[in-house]
Amino acid sequence: MCKPRQTKRGQESPLSPSSSPARPRPRTPRRPEAMARKGVSYVTAAQLVSMVSDPRVAIIDVRDEERICDAHIAGSHHYASDGFADRLPEIAEATRAKDTLVFHCALSQVRGPSCARMFLDYLSEAKEESAVKSITVLERGFNGWELSGKAVCRCKDAPCKGVCS
Ligand SMILES: [Zn+2]
Numbered sequence: 001m002c003k004p005r006q007t008k009r010g011q012e013s014p015l016s017p018s019s020s021p022a023r024p025r026p027r028t029p030r031r032p033e034a035m036a037r038k039g040v041s042y043v044t045a046a047q048l049v050s051m052v053s054d055p056r057v058a059i060i061d062v063r064d065e066e067r068i069c070d071a072h073i074a075g076s077h078h079y080a081s082d083g084f085a086d087r088l089p090e091i092a093e094a095t096r097a098k099d100t101l102v103f104h105c106a107l108s109q110v111r112g113p114s115c116a117r118m119f120l121d122y123l124s125e126a127k128e129e130s131a132v133k134s135i136t137v138l139e140r141g142f143n144g145w146e147l148s149g150k151a152v153c154r155c156k157d158a159p160c161k162g163v164c165s
Pocket residue numbers: 072073074075153154155156157160161162164
């Protein structure tokens with residue numbers, strides 16, 4: 001508990017109010033166009049289902065050899081996590097016109113999120129011309145997608161043309 005200061009005698013507060021310095025007004029930074037590329041967020045399989053038909057969305061599968069034995073999400077690109085760093089310019093080129101990227105691996109616990117961040121950093125640092133605004137990771141990865149009964153594709157095309165099933 002603070003006791004109110006006793007200023008009865010009027011001599012204990014030498015500062016007159018008029019002498020108080022003007023407070024600098026904090027500027028509110030305006031960043032109209034998107035907090036874009038700020039970080040990596042997650043989408044669920046259910047959310048992705050409604051996104052796959054959007055031509056501005058690209059799905060980036062970063063699994064390694066498993067992609068060949070397992071199925072994949074129709075329409076997805078494949079850039080294996082092994083060697084991913086070397087292909088960043090190529091990925092930027094392939095996704096230049098996209099708006100949203102969805103990365104995934106088998107479980108999206110390690111490779112998916114780390115490749116997504118690597119690509120995010122690459123775009124920010126290289127200042128590549130790219131329309132990509134949002135970089136996301138598919139929660140629970142391909143395995144979660146398949147387990148929840150979503151459609152998968154078994155073609156051998158790379159990138160998958162997304163018409164087979
Ligand atoms: Zn396919």
